[in-house]
Amino acid sequence: MTTLTKAPTAPAPVSRRTKPWLSLIAVAFGLFMVGLDGSIVSIANPEIGRDLNASTAGLQWVTNSYLLALAASLILGGKLGDRFGRRTYYLVGVAGFTVASVAIGLSGSITGVIVFRAVQGFFGGLLMPNTLGILRAAFPPKKFGMAVGIWAMVSSVSTALGPIIGGLLVEHVNWESVFYVNAPIGVIALAVSAFVLPQSKNSTGRHRFDIPGIVLLAAGLVVMVFGVVKGETWGWGSAATLGTIAAGLVILVVFGWHETRVEHPLLPMRLFRNRALTIGTVLTAVNFFVLLGSIFYVMLYLQNVRGYTPVMAGVLTLPLSLASVVASPLGAALTDRFGPRLTMPLGMALQALASFGLLLLQTNSSYAVMWPSFILLGLGVGMIMAASSEAIVGNAPVRDAGVAGGLQATALQIGGALGTSVLVSLISSKAGATLYTSLTGAGVPAPLATGLLEAKDAVAMGVAPVSPDMTADIRSAVVDGAAQAFINGLHVAALTTAILCLAAAAVAVAGVRRGPSPTEGVAAH
Structure with a gap:
């Protein structure tokens, strides 16, 4: 009688998409691009003003349009990634941010710069939260802290390097190059990320997306941040500044109340427990x-x-x-x-x-x-x-x-x-x-x-x-x-x-x- 022996099962090959440190390297490129852009633009603003005959108010909106779009989209970007795929929305964010950066340099007018800066801010809102979301899903709890430390290092270094790189580009090339520099970084980020990032999301089944929550949160953040950025111009004690900030806070309070009454909230209030x-x-x-x-x-x-x-x-x-x-x-x-x-x-x-x-x-x-x-x-x-x-x-x-x-x-x-x-x-x-x-x-x-x-x-x-x-x-x-x-x-x-x-x-x-x-x-x- 022949005895059949079961062949030993070969261990499953380790995929590049299961290596968390490769995920960290991939998201570092996108994070570096956004951090660099956050501080590099301030160096270019004077030259933008001279070249495009922009007013002081116009130059303020080069920064403010980016801030407002970013503030309105950050939590939404994180929620979309959690539900539909963090890798997907990270890649969409990197691609959109890169294209918008090139469009800013090609725009040729202060209006174009302001509009594409807002577009850039929106895609930054899709990119940024999903960097941490990807790391949280990829790393075991005991190693997550060190991953966050490297994440924070990349963010800090890119922000601090902005003025140096921006100064060199403005002095020796032109102000458009401050935005064009995002193109090679973005292309590398897309190539590396598409190759190594795993997909992760929260499978909750089919349910309605919290559209009222999106509208309330975006409105509240935009109104409040608008009051903050205009405070210097209007005066911090003026009725316009205080009224705008207060209106934003009221909308955010309504948003918080709404989030406690829906089954699948945009921002679960239980987190704050x-x-x-x-x-x-x-x-x-x-x-x-x-x-x-x-x-x-x-x-x-x-x-x-x-x-x-x-x-x-x-x-x-x-x-x-x-x-x-x-x-x-x-x-x-x-x-x-x-x-x-x-x-x-x-x-x-x-x-x-x-x-x-x-x-x-x-x-x-x-x-x-x-x-x-x-x-x-x-x-x-x-x-x-x-x-x-x-x-x-x-x-x-x-x-x-x-x-x-x-x-x-x-x-x-x-x-x-x-x-x-x-x-x-x-x-x-x-x-x-x-x-x-x-x-x-x-x-x-x-x-x-x-x-x-x-x-x-x-x-x-x-x-x-x-x-x-x-x-x-x-x-x-x-x-x-x-x-x-x-x-x-x-x-x-x-x-x-x-x-x-x-x-x-x-x-x-x-x-x-x-x-x-x-x-x-x-x-x-």
């Missing part, structure tokens, strides 16, 4: 309030007060980038070991120290006064990025990973928009209030100082209101006085961010529980 996720969202907003606001006024200081070129100003802030490279994986490792209750307040404390350090800046400060604050800011930003990303996306069930990524990205964008607008407004207010005494203290005759008060908006940007008919001594006195008025405003902005960081650190200590990162205990995969 997790305290670490909620506090992580708040700290993400504070983190980018401080980062983008501080970078904005530091760049004004370096270029307009100290006279450095855009490229040199970018090089001088390189310690910030390098510190964030170290801090992101370190923050992820510390969060894995000790939980966000350590890393969140530690990151905020480092940012507070950076802001207190910027209070030492004067009109002629040496670089030795600057670089410690740049390093502390980079360390704090990297640590908070890693800790808050894990607190938000790591605490969300895998089925809601894209929505959680959209939530984090929305907090990030709103925080950044608020930081730039609020801190510039504070600088403008203080610089305007002290301009007369700063000018006269520097030796400018009182009648001339009174006449120069009309130039307070320029002074708030670090620009001295000199004219060719001034004598050399008067010109020097005006430059010194205007610089001192700007420094007075810078100190108010730095003190504000320092206090805000300390308050955020206290909230993190009080609100986040002790123990290791909760990602290890997340169920509902």
Whole structure:
């Protein structure tokens, strides 16, 4: 009798689409493109204005149209990815962002630039949240923290490199190249992602999409962000600013109420039952309030007060980038070991120290006064990025990973928009209030100082209101006085961010529980 023996089953081959680290490499290209674009455009704005004869309001809309479209689409992009495929919507986002970038360079008019910047923002809203959604689905909980640390590092480095690359391109090529540079990055991102990314989504069966939720959320975010970005122009205490922001908040409250009454909400309110996720969202907003606001006024200081070129100003802030490279994986490792209750307040404390350090800046400060604050800011930003990303996306069930990524990205964008607008407004207010005494203290005759008060908006940007008919001594006195008025405003902005960081650190200590990162205990995969 013949005995049949069953042949051993060969192990299933390991597919490139099952390797999470390849997924991380793939999404890093798209993330780098969006991060670079977020900070590179500010360098190109003056040249765009000159070449296209754009008004100041037109240039503001180059940034604002992008911000509004991005804010309106981030959570929607995450939800679409969760339900229909994160890989699909990531690829759609990368392709659309790349095409829109090329279209901006080819547009030839300020209207075209504004329109395609809005298109770019919309596709960025599809791309960004699905980067974290893909990682949340690809990595096991114990390795997710380190993946987020590298994700945060890529985001921080690309944002910090923007001014350097932008300065080089504007100086040596043209402003259009600032947008064309996205084309090769986008093509590489598409090629690598199509080859290695696995598809992941939340199979919930057939149900109606939350269209009213989409409309309410988009309307609320657009109205609120519009109020924020116009606050500097309208005045922060004006009825228009306060009314617009309040209207946006009311719409968002209605959105929250609506989400609790539908079976399949766009943004499940149950996510906010997790305290670490909620506090992580708040700290993400504070983190980018401080980062983008501080970078904005530091760049004004370096270029307009100290006279450095855009490229040199970018090089001088390189310690910030390098510190964030170290801090992101370190923050992820510390969060894995000790939980966000350590890393969140530690990151905020480092940012507070950076802001207190910027209070030492004067009109002629040496670089030795600057670089410690740049390093502390980079360390704090990297640590908070890693800790808050894990607190938000790591605490969300895998089925809601894209929505959680959209939530984090929305907090990030709103925080950044608020930081730039609020801190510039504070600088403008203080610089305007002290301009007369700063000018006269520097030796400018009182009648001339009174006449120069009309130039307070320029002074708030670090620009001295000199004219060719001034004598050399008067010109020097005006430059010194205007610089001192700007420094007075810078100190108010730095003190504000320092206090805000300390308050955020206290909230993190009080609100986040002790123990290791909760990602290890997340169920509902």
